[in-house]
Amino acid sequence: MSIAHHLEEVRQRIAKAAHDASRDASSVQLLAVSKTFPADDVRVAFDAGQRAFSENYVQEGIAKIAELGDLRADIEWHFIGPLQSNKTRVVAAQFDWVHSIDRLKIAERLSAQRPEGSCALSALNVCIQVNVSGEASKSGVEPADAAALAHAVAALPGLRLRGLMSIPGPADTLNAQRAPHARLRELMDALRAGGLNLDTLSMGMSADLEAAVLEGATMVRIGTAIFGARDYSH
Numbered sequence: 001m002s003i004a005h006h007l008e009e010v011r012q013r014i015a016k017a018a019h020d021a022s023r024d025a026s027s028v029q030l031l032a033v034s035k036t037f038p039a040d041d042v043r044v045a046f047d048a049g050q051r052a053f054s055e056n057y058v059q060e061g062i063a064k065i066a067e068l069g070d071l072r073a074d075i076e077w078h079f080i081g082p083l084q085s086n087k088t089r090v091v092a093a094q095f096d097w098v099h100s101i102d103r104l105k106i107a108e109r110l111s112a113q114r115p116e117g118s119c120a121l122s123a124l125n126v127c128i129q130v131n132v133s134g135e136a137s138k139s140g141v142e143p144a145d146a147a148a149l150a151h152a153v154a155a156l157p158g159l160r161l162r163g164l165m166s167i168p169g170p171a172d173t174l175n176a177q178r179a180p181h182a183r184l185r186e187l188m189d190a191l192r193a194g195g196l197n198l199d200t201l202s203m204g205m206s207a208d209l210e211a212a213v214l215e216g217a218t219m220v221r222i223g224t225a226i227f228g229a230r231d232y233s234h
Ligand SMILES: *Cc1c(COP(=O)(O)O)cnc(C)c1O
Pocket: 033, 035, 056, 080, 081, 167, 205, 206, 207, 221, 222, 223, 224, 225
């Protein structure tokens, strides 16, 4: 089946979950996760109306952004993978969003390295990644440390803190999938009550997007259900 067809299926899953949650489907943004897939697949998804794409690996992402340079003004590029400090400069220069902030040092570097004075680039949108379920990846700040990090990041001039992101481990039932998403939502509610102006809950992947939408996700990150199974063999 085609990427366009898969995209339509994912849009319908989001619409149904939003309906079940008494939410407007337009309050959930679909982020296509194009990691490991070629630029040509991104172009096909773009032609089918998709505008936001995300990458996990810096080199791969930068290469794809360059290859798709003709679409740059119309695509929102999100970085969602682990970020080492020696890679922050290209990410600050090339991406529109970074979802995986889990250390102040990385945020400070991104803020300092975000190019200034270019009308094409405003503050870099960022989310803090929180480890809400003993994440398999071991990335993410502990929930107890999220508020301190969030307030420090919110004060950085080159960044605009938008919200929280998480990658819970797999779970079998809808209720088990909802639990970590509920924790992230409660954490964001607490940060907002503490004075931070946040609007983004980046949570939900191919296997658990319904659970995430039911718990208030404003951005779901979908790879497999759009592009197919990933092949890491090359
Ligand atoms: C790969 C990845 C996804 C997409 O996962 P699928 O299960 O393929 O939808 C989402 N978020 C992050 C951070 C990822 O690394």
